[in-house]
Structures are given as C-alpha cells and as structure tokens.
Amino acid sequence: xxxxxxxxxxxxxxVAAGAAAAERHREVVIEEPFIELHTGPGRGYPVFHVxxxxxxxxxxxxxxxxFKVRVPRGEEGWVHREQxxxxxxxxxxxxxxxxxxxxDYADRRWEAGALYGDFGGADVISMYGAFAFTPxxxxxxxxxxxxxxxxxxxxxTINVVHTLYPDRRVSxxxxxxxxxxxxxxxxxxxxxxxxxxxxxxxxxGVRTYLTRRFVFRAEYKTYVVFTTRDDNxxxxxxxxxxxxxx
Amino acid sequence: xESRLLVxxxxxxxxxxxxxxxxxxGLETAAADGGQPPVIEPDIDRREIEPPKIDTExxxxxxxxxxxxxxxxxxxxxxxxxxxxxxxxxxxxxxxxGKTDTELTSFERLSGAAQLLTDAEREYSYYNVSLGYxxxxxxxxxxxxxxxNTSMYVIxxxxxxxxxxxxxxxxxxxxxxxxxxxxxxxxxxxxxxxxFDIDLLGREKRAHNLEAHVGVTxxx
Numbered sequence: 001x002x003x004x005x006x007x008x009x010x011x012x013x014x015v016a017a018g019a020a021a022a023e024r025h026r027e028v029v030i031e032e033p034f035i036e037l038h039t040g041p042g043r044g045y046p047v048f049h050v051x052x053x054x055x056x057x058x059x060x061x062x063x064x065x066x067f068k069v070r071v072p073r074g075e076e077g078w079v080h081r082e083q084x085x086x087x088x089x090x091x092x093x094x095x096x097x098x099x100x101x102x103x104d105y106a107d108r109r110w111e112a113g114a115l116y117g118d119f120g121g122a123d124v125i126s127m128y129g130a131f132a133f134t135p136x137x138x139x140x141x142x143x144x145x146x147x148x149x150x151x152x153x154x155x156x157t158i159n160v161v162h163t164l165y166p167d168r169r170v171s172x173x174x175x176x177x178x179x180x181x182x183x184x185x186x187x188x189x190x191x192x193x194x195x196x197x198x199x200x201x202x203x204x205g206v207r208t209y210l211t212r213r214f215v216f217r218a219e220y221k222t223y224v225v226f227t228t229r230d231d232n233x234x235x236x237x238x239x240x241x242x243x244x245x246x
Numbered sequence: 247x248e249s250r251l252l253v254x255x256x257x258x259x260x261x262x263x264x265x266x267x268x269x270x271x272g273l274e275t276a277a278a279d280g281g282q283p284p285v286i287e288p289d290i291d292r293r294e295i296e297p298p299k300i301d302t303e304x305x306x307x308x309x310x311x312x313x314x315x316x317x318x319x320x321x322x323x324x325x326x327x328x329x330x331x332x333x334x335x336x337x338x339x340x341x342x343x344g345k346t347d348t349e350l351t352s353f354e355r356l357s358g359a360a361q362l363l364t365d366a367e368r369e370y371s372y373y374n375v376s377l378g379y380x381x382x383x384x385x386x387x388x389x390x391x392x393x394x395n396t397s398m399y400v401i402x403x404x405x406x407x408x409x410x411x412x413x414x415x416x417x418x419x420x421x422x423x424x425x426x427x428x429x430x431x432x433x434x435x436x437x438x439x440x441x442f443d444i445d446l447l448g449r450e451k452r453a454h455n456l457e458a459h460v461g462v463t464x465x466x
Contacts, residue, residue: 024298026300040383040395041335041429042335042380042383042397043335043383044397045384045395046384060300062300062302063302064304065334065335066335067300123415125405125406147415152412211334212334214333242377244331
C-alpha cells in the first residue's frame with residue numbers, strides 16, 4: 001500500500017514537472033554565425049544539431065555552464081554559455097547571461113562551507129554558516145567534529161570575522177569567538193568520563209574566490225579550553241576547505 | 247417622448263458637470279504652469295518587463311542501496327542517501343550517509359560465547375563529504391536507436407563512521423558511473439572504499455571497507 005502511495009506521489013510529481021515545462025521560457029536571438037547543440041551538458045557529449053544566426057531559441061534550463069535550448073524546429077539540446085554570450089534579446093538588446101562574478105562575491109550576504117584539518121593532532125571536519133552584516137564584518141556559526149586517537153570532540157562555536165579586502169579575489173581575515181566543546185574518550189579506554197567545557201578562540205585565515213559561487217578558505221585558530229582542572233588547555237587548529245555564497 | 251426629454255435633460259446635466267470639473271482642473275494646472283495649460287497630460291507608468299527566470303538544475307538528490315563489506319564483520323546490505331551540488335561540468339561536491347548492520351566475526355562464531363560488541367555497537371553508520379570529478383563523458387547505446395548520456399566519475403572525501411561504540415575518522419575513495427535516461431534523472435553504480443583505523447581486536451590496524459551500490463538521483 002505504501003509502495004502504491006509512493007508511485008502515485010511520483011506520478012503526481014511528474015505531472016507537476018510537465019505543467020512546469022509548459023511555462024513560458026526566456027527567448028534569445030542567435031548572434032554568432034551558428035551555435036552547436038550537444039546531447040548533454042558537457043564537452044564530451046556529441047553535437048547533433050546546429051542553429052544559425054537570427055534564429056530565435058528558448059532557454060529551457062541551465063546546469064553548470066550549459067543551457068538547454070529549444071530551436072524553432074523543435075530540437076532540444078545543450079549549448080555552452082560562451083556560445084550564448086553574444087546573443088540578443090527579442091527586443092534587440094544584448095542578452096546578459098545570469099551568473100555569479102567577483103562583484104557578486106563582494107556583495108555576498110550568506111555563506112556556507114565545509115573544511116577539513118588538524119585539531120591538536122586529531123582529524124577535524126567542520127561545517128559553518130555565515131552572515132555578513134557589512135562587506136568587512138560577518139558572524140559565523142561553526143559545528144566541528146574532531147576524531148582523535150584517544151577521544152572524540154564535538155565543538156559548537158560562534159565567531160566574528162573581519163575580512164580586510166572584501167572586494168578582492170584573495171583576502172586575509174581575522175576571527176575571534178567562543179563556544180563549547182564536548183569530549184568523549186574512546187570506548188576502548190577504561191575509567192574515563194565525558195566532559196563539556198567552554199572555550200574561546202582567535203585566528204587568522206585567507207579566503208580566495210575561485211569561480212561562480214565557489215570560495216576556497218584556509219585558516220589557523222588557537223583555542224583555550226576552560227577546563228575544571230588546574231590548567232587551561234590550549235589547542236591549535238589548521239584547516240582548509242570550500243564554501244559557497246548565495 | 248417623455249423618456250427622450252428625460253435623456254436629453256440627463257445628458258445636459260452630465261455635460262455641464264463634466265465640463266465644470268474639467269474647467270476647474272484646467273484652471274488648477276494653468277495656475278501651476280504659470281498660465282499655459284498642457285495639451286496632453288501624461289499619465290502612463292513605464293511598463294516593467296520581467297523576463298522569465300531560467301531554471302537551474304545544479305543540485306542532485308537521491309537514494310542508494312548495495313552491499314558493504316565491513317572488515318572482520320561480514321558483508322551486509324547498506325542503504326543510504328546522497329546530495330550533490332554540481333559546481334562545473336567537471337567538479338561536484340557530494341554529501342552522503344549510509345547505514346548497515348554487521349555480523350559476528352569468525353572468532354565470535356567459533357568460540358561460541360565471547361561477544362565483542364553489543365547489538366547497538368554492531369550497527370555501522372557513516373556520513374561523508376566528498377569532491378568528485380566527471381571523467382569520460384559520452385553516450386552509451388542500448389540497442390541500435392537509443393542512446394543514454396553517461397559519465398564516469400572519481401570521488402574522494404572525508405567523513406565519520408560510527409561503529410563498535412566509537413566515531414572513526416574515515417577517508418573514502420571511489421569510482422562511479424552515472425547513466426542519464428532523462429535530463430532530470432540519473433542512475434548511479436558506485437564502488438567505494440571506506441578506510442579507517444580500528445583497535446577493537448587488540449592491535450590498531452587500518453580497515454578497508456568496500457562498498458558497492460546502485461542508486462537513483464533527481465536533478466533540481
């Protein structure tokens with residue numbers, strides 16, 4: 001019965017997708033001598049059709065840098081964005097391809113990413129979400145999991161980041177924050193207890209805009225864990241990874 | 247006759263009222279312009295043309311099922327889900343998670359009594375974040391007339407495995423094939439090696455856990 005319901009739901013989804021396909025599409029007029037239609041969204045897929053200058057084509061959808069287009073004769077295929085760069089709108093104005101550039105990167109508001117590195121000798125996987133109040137200043141929320149030889153830790157931190165040159169492709173940044181760490185010793189060790197402590201951290205890093213919505217990021221942070229023992233614990237962390245902005 | 251008179255009367259009243267209004271309005275604008283009433287009063291808003299948005303389909307979501315061989319703990323059915331974002335036609339990032347149960351080790355089976363793990367510890371679950379690259383894109387033919395878009399990909403990443411009561415840092419490496427019957431639907435066949443260090447059987451060793459699965463994903 002449940003399987004039947006799933007099948008029915010899938011059919012409805014297909015119908016909905018069909019209805020969406022009946023919507024009107026953006027149209028452009030070809031300005032290059034010709035454009036090549038590939039069978040798939042990639043270099044390796046063969047060219048099966050060519051549309052000429054002056055033909056009006058509908059842009060159906062986009063995947064990465066490839067657009068699925070429909071030519072007047074009804075054939076549908078994939079065209080690379082470079083070939084559409086010189087097209088015109090039906091009104092005759094140059095068609096501006098939607099896409100992300102360095103300017104959008106400078107104006108970004110939301111950002112999310114995943115990084116991997118070393119947290120005081122343990123392997124650490126981190127994910128974060130960020131909101132930029134001003135081009136320079138942003139607030140970040142991090143969740144990290146450090147998996148070591150003798151113990152595993154989970155960290156949740158909040159920090160403020162100051163980016164020095166937000167409109168440049170490569171920019172250093174500084175960060176300051178705090179949070180909490182939960183440490184759980186490995187199951188094969190005996191007579192240990194789990195503990196949760198507060199921590200504070202400071203750090204610096206570098207952010208590089210790669211392409212589209214994609215950013216490379218590497219950073220160093222030093223943590224002070226406020227333990228209930230006599231001494232506070234200091235942990236150094238290195239990590240690198242990728243993030244997206246939107 | 248009477249009705250015609252009534253119509254005439256009403257019409258004259260209407261004209262008088264309208265012309266009165268127009269006159270007053272004319273006087274107002276004339277006063278504002280310094281004496282010259284405008285010939286035409288423009289009262290048109292510029293038409294805003296909102297071009298239809300182009301639908302982007304860079305995300306891929308789906309489920310998979312297959313077999314996972316957990317070193318020393320048997321081969322069992324694994325099920326999971328994956329989510330991917332295609333950055334360029336070559337690169338994509340993928341987050342995936344899966345779950346399986348494991349069996350008794352040969353030692354436990356032969357000795358009969360000793361149980362290394364509880365039932366809860368015997369459950370194996372993982373998640374990972376990986377970077378993939380599409381290689382060998384092209385078409386594969388089914389019969390004479392039907393061609394499917396296909397692509398192979400190499401993929402590798404890091405993640406966490408929860409098994410035998412502990413979280414284990416895990417590196418995964420693999421190779422996959424993506425067959426696309428439609429633009430929005432892909433069928434995957436994947437082989438993955440999940441590598442982690444484990445000291446459960448006395449001495450720390452590197453365990454290779456091989457997984458083979460098939461899955462289906464939707465682009466949106």
